[in-house]
Amino acid sequence: MRARLLFWSAFWAFLIDQISKYLVVHVMDVAHRGSIEVLPPFLTFRYGENRGINFGLFQGEGDAARWILIGLSLAICAVVLFWLSRGRPSRWMLIGGGLLIGGALGNVIDRLIYGYVLDFLNMSCCGIDNPYVFNVADIFIFAGAAALILMDGKKPS
Numbered sequence: 001m002r003a004r005l006l007f008w009s010a011f012w013a014f015l016i017d018q019i020s021k022y023l024v025v026h027v028m029d030v031a032h033r034g035s036i037e038v039l040p041p042f043l044t045f046r047y048g049e050n051r052g053i054n055f056g057l058f059q060g061e062g063d064a065a066r067w068i069l070i071g072l073s074l075a076i077c078a079v080v081l082f083w084l085s086r087g088r089p090s091r092w093m094l095i096g097g098g099l100l101i102g103g104a105l106g107n108v109i110d111r112l113i114y115g116y117v118l119d120f121l122n123m124s125c126c127g128i129d130n131p132y133v134f135n136v137a138d139i140f141i142f143a144g145a146a147a148l149i150l151m152d153g154k155k156p157s
Contacts, residue, residue: 002094006084009098010105013144017106017137024120041124048119048133063115070111073104080148089151096147103140 024030024045036045051065077100084097110117119133 010102013102013140046122050117092151096144099140100144103137106137
């Protein structure tokens with residue numbers, strides 16, 4: 001049961017991320033349209049190619065940076081799997097671990113296929129124009145990491 005919950009959480013996070021990227025980037029063609037206002041000014045689809053990590057940090061144009069980030073992502077997935085296998089994690093920790101792993105693998109696939117991570121979500125509010133873009137995998141990674149931190153030490157369910 002535990003392994004299945006982790007697997008299915010990772011599977012669905014990965015699949016939702018890849019489907020969202022395909023639909024917005026390839027079907028809706030946000031790369032050529034520039035941007036698509038979804039719920040202005042709060043949500044806009046805006047194309048981005050991220051060769052670094054979240055919010056464009058550690059941008060690297062070289063192939064070495066790409067492979068280092070792929071290796072780092074896979075190492076993080078392995079550490080999360082190892083950590084969850086050592087104890088009796090709660091249901092929420094397993095779901096959080098799955099979300100983190102699925103999101104990380106979604107970004108790894110992008111780096112393998114395109115050489116960079118496809119980003120398309122932009123959120124702004126209240127007169128502040130946020131220049132950064134992110135993707136659904138980033139949301140899953142953040143939510144999964146938060147669940148792992150917040151639920152660590154809670155009674156297993």
